[in-house]
Amino acid sequence: MRGTTILVVEDEPILREILKDYFLNEGCRVLEAGDGHLALSLFQEQTVDLLVLDIMLPGLDGWSVCRRIRKNSDIPILMLTARADEDDTLLGFELGADDYVVKPYSPPILLARAKRLLESRSRASSAPRSGDELLAHGIHLHFPSRTVTVDGTAVDLTHTEFEILGLLMQNPGIAIAREQFITRIWGYEYDGDDRTLNTHIRNLRTKLGDKAGLISTVVRIGYKFGDGR
Incomplete structure (x- = not known):
């Protein structure tokens, strides 16, 4: 600090x-x-x-x-x-x-x-990445500038929403456990309260508009990216 x-x-x-x-x-x-x-x-x-x-x-x-x-x-x-x-x-x-x-x-x-x-x-x-940007299903995520566009239109994400989307897009088709999100983004041990992650996911889906379905819920596990159209 x-x-x-x-x-x-x-x-x-x-x-x-x-x-x-x-x-x-x-x-x-x-x-x-x-x-x-x-x-x-x-x-x-x-x-x-x-x-x-x-x-x-x-x-x-x-x-x-x-x-x-x-x-x-x-x-x-x-x-x-x-x-x-x-x-x-x-x-x-x-x-x-x-x-x-x-x-x-x-x-x-x-x-x-x-x-x-x-x-x-x-x-x-500072985390090493395979590239500075990700592009999938019309969603373009640029790490250096921390910007996101959906079909060419800029979308304003919070720090946490950006990190969630980045983690999902870096692991397409892979179910990311809730504990992984908590550890990666907040850094403290998961305490059983789903409201924090659930609400950020809901907000992120809202901002993605027609692409919201790309973030799917994996029951009793977490979320994954890439199933929607």
Whole structure:
């Protein structure tokens, strides 16, 4: 994590200071915002590697901030939710969040989640590949620019959606187990909660439009790419 820039968006000063100290101890540069409007301003003015974003914010809530940032950025987003509410979690994923932590949380656990998102991003950038791009069934995925087009039309994917699609397209016709997705993308051990992966897959299918059927569900295993038309 050393040398990375973290934007912490939390309206409670004590919690924000605690998170700041943890990230500073890891050698990170930390930007702070106590509301959604300031968060957007800082994001536009600075280069940010990871966004830690509370949902309940004054003025402009975390969902709105996430939605606006996702219009032109695939930066990893770790959301903070005040309760283990399934609707909150699913909405966050639908808007483009990559992971979430429920309050009250342990700062070391949040730090571990943040590290794994950054490590996933780093592995994705440095992993050896047979080529810089993949093309199948009209879907063109370009790794260096992290862009995707479907039949020539650009499709905006989040960091996690891009990684899922890349893993699937690199293994056409092969069933990828849920545990493999979790290990490869999030880096932490699968805990039995399917909502995270399922929601990202659903969002990815929606964005692929007519190509959604290319991602098929393999019952009791996971997903594979290439069966659709």
